Structures are given as structure tokens and as C-alpha cells.
Amino acid sequence: MQIHDVTITKNVQNIFSSFSTLNIFLNVFALHSNGESGTIPNKYYVIFRSVAATTILGSINFYTLYFKVSNVYDQINASIKYTDAVQMVYDFWQYTIDLYFVYQYGREMSVEYFKLYGNIDKTLGVHYYSALRRKLLKLISIFLCIWLLSSICDFAAWALSIGWIIPTMFSVAYFYLLIKILTTLDLSAHAFHIECRLRSICDLLQDCYRRVDCSSGAVDYIHNKDWLYSDACTRVLKLQMQYDPNKIPYNISRDVKSLSKVYLMLLEQVAFINTMFGVRILLNILSFLIDMIRFTNIAVRVLIGSQHTTYDTGYWPGLSSTLRLLTCVAVLLSLVCQCENVYRQNDNLLNVIDHLLINKKPSDLLRHDATQLRDLIKSRPIRFNMVNFLTLNNSLLLSLTSVVVTYTIIILQSVN
Template identity: 50%
Template structure:
């Protein structure tokens, strides 16, 4: 079967790209942040739910600040006091920004966004919706367990020092941390869908390579290079596509053009993702950065003794703060890791095409079509960014680590 005449064979007619990300959107609906909705116009009930959710969170924030100023802050180090106030105000402002993007931006383009996936999936014969959804659910379970464990551990640590009222007031921070985690996982779910389509394109190109006649009488090397071979990644991705959708490409140049079309549409999908999530993830990452500086500052001050505790329970609160610090770090590392997997597939496409042009005996038309495809991949790279300020890649992790260390040292030295 030619991929141009592909027909989607779904295990269930209800399975679509929207269904794959439904686990995250259902959880985000609790906080009125589910942007992936087909309806453009908000109903009165939805508007009321959004207003009530924002009002409840606003009330929790202001009551928590009031309680801290009246009963807690007199006994807290000034650096911890400042970072705590900044974090709470910032978290609520970020939530309002999230609501704005969800209600006025995300909904308006969600229909176009998912419709384009239908076109891509028809060409590539995507049938792995259940597998994608399973990966997303597994990721959600992991981070929900991490969030719940760190929150409970932290609550118990401060309960042993201040009783149950003060930790309960502080627990509003757990809610906003959950919102940040879910928002990041929602973006990761979209990135995962892009990764799967790009991997299928790379696999098609690789199968095309293996079916072509060699130019040189030498042992085939590409299949022995683990960093280029798609099969070695099966365990890593935990995906078995059963490559019936990746029936080997023939030398039909129209099929290469179709792959170029799919890639171009994926770049448009990435652009929509960057527009929907770029500014939100920028604020989200800054919030997680403030959290990491705050938790590092708290744990260090407890361990060096500059922050006194009501009861002597050792370094238990310091350890709980480090646990929350690691939770924030894991959220950012997970997001960047998914972005890098997409970049890997993009690089893999170019590498396989280079080997094909040099090592295989291709017609002039096939060579030109492949070169055009490679130029498209090179000139229109798939990149995830935060409102065009920063690209989501491994270098961002180094910058974040540097900022956390720098500002922690500044807080420890300049604020006594």
C-alpha cells in the first residue's frame, strides 16, 4: 500500500490525538486550565466555574499571607520571609495568566490544531494512540506519586515543629506546585505526540534506506550504528509500532514529498504549541526556579542553624525542603528530556538522508527529492521555546542550576 493512499485503522473510532492527552486535561479541569476543548465559545457554567476557581485560590493565597504575617513571620529569617511572599504572589499572578491564555487563546486554535493531526495521521497511518496515552498516564502517575510523597513528607516535617495549623496554612503552596506540574506535563503530552510522528517519519526514511541498492561493495554500516538505527530505541521509547504503518517506501518521489508535507505540518504544530504554552512555561519555569532557590535557602539555613525551629527534630525539615527541591528539578528535567527526544529524531532524519545520498544508488529524481526534504528539515528545525526567550534544551538545565546556586549564595551572604 502506498502511504499516500493510507487509511487509518484504529482499534477504536473514539481514539484520537485529543484522547491521548485527555489524562492531563481532566486533571487540569479541576483548576479550570483545560485549554484543549473543541468549543470556542465558553458557556455560562464554564465561566462561573473559572471565576469560582480563581476566587477560591485567591482567597487561600491572601488568607495564607495574612496568617503568616500575623503569627509566623516574626520567628522566620528575613530571607525566607521575602522569598516566601514573592513566591505566593507570583504563583497567583501566574495562575491568572494561565487562565487568560486558556480562555482567550488556547480554545480558539485547538480545533485547527487537532484537525491538522488528523491529516498527518492519515498519511502516516498512525495507530498507536493507546500506546501514547499509556505513556502519558504512566508519566502522570510517576509525578503524582512524587508530588504526593514530597508534600506529605514536608507537611509532617513542619507539623513536628509547629503543630498542624501552620503547616496547613502553608499547604496552599502544594496546590500551586501541583498546578505547575500538571501544566508542564500537559505540554510534555503535546511534545510526545510530535515526537511519535517525527519518529515514524525517521523510521520510514530508514526503511527506504535499507531497501535501496548500494553504491559500494562494502559491508552495510548504518544498521550497526545504534545511534542511527531505529530498532535500538524500541526499549527506550517503550513503543512497538508493529511497522505495518511504516510499509517500506518505494522510490516514488511523491511519497518523499508526502513526508516533507508531514514534516512541514509538524513544524506548524510546534509553532502552535509554542504560542499556546511558550509564555506560560516561561512563567512556570521562573516559578519553579524561585521555588528551588527558596527550598535551597531554607534547607541550608536550617542545617547551619541560622533558622531556629520550635522543636528540635533534627534535620527533618531540611530534608523535606531538599525533597521538594528535587521535585521541582525533576519537572524541568522531564520537560527538557522530551524536547531533546524530538531533536534527536530530527537529527536522525538528516543523518539517514546523508548516508542514503552518499552510499545508495538513487535516481536523480529521488536524490533531488531527498535533498529538498533534508533542506526543509535543516531550514525549518523543530524547536520548543519559552516565548522565544529560551529554547528548551539541555543547556537550559545548566543555566537553571547556575542561577539556583548563585542566588542561594547571595541570600545566604547578604540577608541575615
């Protein structure tokens, strides 16, 4: 039991370390409440940090809004003015809600969340933390570079068009965009962990499939061909469980039964993720939608000359707004793509089990356990949702695209 606890503790530390790079950036905005190695941070320290972050960012936010109302808004198009004011108030309100959910679910509950991962990894007997860390680091680097490039280009374009003072007052929007990017990366990191464990279950099931004899008269056309899922060659690791040749049916059945328990634990993890991020991601996506509509509006009006600038710099402000629009699109595409990868593992699990039940000759016990796992996966598929209002999938992207295109058409028809 002591060795078991030590192993779980080590797993928890490794899991926490896989988030370490992202946690550095989240801590800058007080959006991370987990202590080192899963320890619980002091309650009053978390509250103080959240209040300080809200006060500092809120002071900057409302000072710049006051400056815009007093000195800027009378010089710009009404649609740009109103959408910018709404966005500033909305972003600050959203950030406050982010801090509340981080405080509410990021302390004792998050510790239990990481401990359950430790139990899952103990059951699966796998270690992929360094690969997860590298994958997350790569994603963070890509989006930080995109954010930095789009922000610098936008600031430079507007500074050349209207001077540097006004763009400086608008630059708080760059930091709100960074906060939204970090929040989506945080959810993506959790999706990575769910996906990797589903992949591990899939590997174990495929190994079981290969060890069971074919049914009489059947030919195993997919044996040793990785036909069950096409991305097997890109796996971080290949799991090969060792069975006692004299007790293969018993051991395989036992392991399939344990995989049902692991899947149930993963459902609990996803339930926590949906609770932690559901409202935040819903507000986040609405904010991205407002941003995309706003950037489209600015780009169209600058490019057709409806919004005038102090200096003649051509179409650079419009192009920089388009670049920021594409940044929002890239963030949403990445988030949905990570969630779809998780859903694809659910389909892979069902695929492997179907082949096992139809093409092979499993024992009665193994057939019962495999059928039980299949029914569980089919009746309770893993889904990331926003407070049961929307599911993060490709259909959501189509809906957002429809809204942005519709609004763009309205803009083009309303421009004098």
C-alpha cells in the same frame, strides 16, 4: 472523501483520548478547555469556570498571606519571609495568566490543532495512541507520587516543629506546585506527540533507504542493523510500507515528498504549542527557580540553626525542604528531557537522509525530494521555545543550576 473524513475524525478522537488522564487533573484547576472528542466548549462556561477558580484560589491565597503577615512572619528569618510572600503573589499572578492563555488558545484554535494531527496521521498511516496514553499515564503517576510524598513529608516535618496551624496556612503552596507540575506535564504530552510522529517519519525514511540500491562499488555496512539510530529496538511499532516492486523509484519519491508536507504540518503544530505554552512555561520556570532558591534558603538555615523552631525535631524541616527542592529539579529535568528527545529525532532524520544520498543510488527525482526534505529540516528544526526568549534544552538546565548554586553560596556567606 467521506471515508477520508471519517478516518480523520476517528484519529482526532483517539488523539484526544490520549490526553484524557491528564485532562481530568487539568479540569480540577480549570486549565483545560477542550471538549470531549474535540468539540468546542461553551465560551461563557469556560469564562465562568476560570473566574470561579481564580476567585476560590485567590481568596485562599490572600487570606493565608494575611494570616502569615499578622501571626507568622515576625517569627521567621527575613529572607524566608520575603521570598515566601513574593512566591505567593507570583504564583497567583502566574495562575491567572495560565487561565487567560487556556481561554485564548484552548477552544477553536485547539480544535484545529487536533484536526491537523488527524491529517498527519492519515498521511503516515500509523496508530500509536494507546502507547502514548500509557506513557503519559506513567509520567503522571510518577510525578503525582513525588508531589504527594514531598508535600506530606514537608507538612509533617513542620507540624512536628511548630504545630499544625502554621503549616496548614503554608499548605496552599503545595497546590501551586501541583499546578506547575500539571502545566509542564501538559507540554510534555504535546512533546510526546511530536516525537512519535518524527519517529514515524524516520521509520519511513529508513524503510526507503533499505529499498534503494547501493551506489556502484559501495558496500552497505548498515543494512538491516538499525545503525541509523540506536533506539530502534525500543520503538512502539515498526513501520514497513509496501511498495509495488515495478514502481519502487516512483513510489519512494512520492512518499518522501509527502513526508516533507508532514514535516511542514508538524512545524505548524510546534508553532501553536510555543504560542500556547511559551509565556506560561517561561513564568513556570521562573517560579520553579524562585522555589528552588527558597527551598535552598530554608534548608540551609534550618540545618545550621539560623531558623529556630518551636519544638526540637532535629533537621527534618531542612530535609523536607530539600525533598521539595529535588521535586522541582525532577520536573524541570523531565520537561527538558522530553524536548531533547524531540530534537534528537531531527538529528536522526538528517542522519538517514545523508546515508540515503551518499551510500545509495537514488533516482534523480528521489534525490531531489530527499535533498528538499533535508534542507527543510536543517533550515527549520523543531524547537520548543519560551516566546523566542529561551529554548527548552540542556543549556537551560545549566543556566538554572548556575543561578541556584550562586545563590546558595551567597546564602552561606551571609549567614551569621
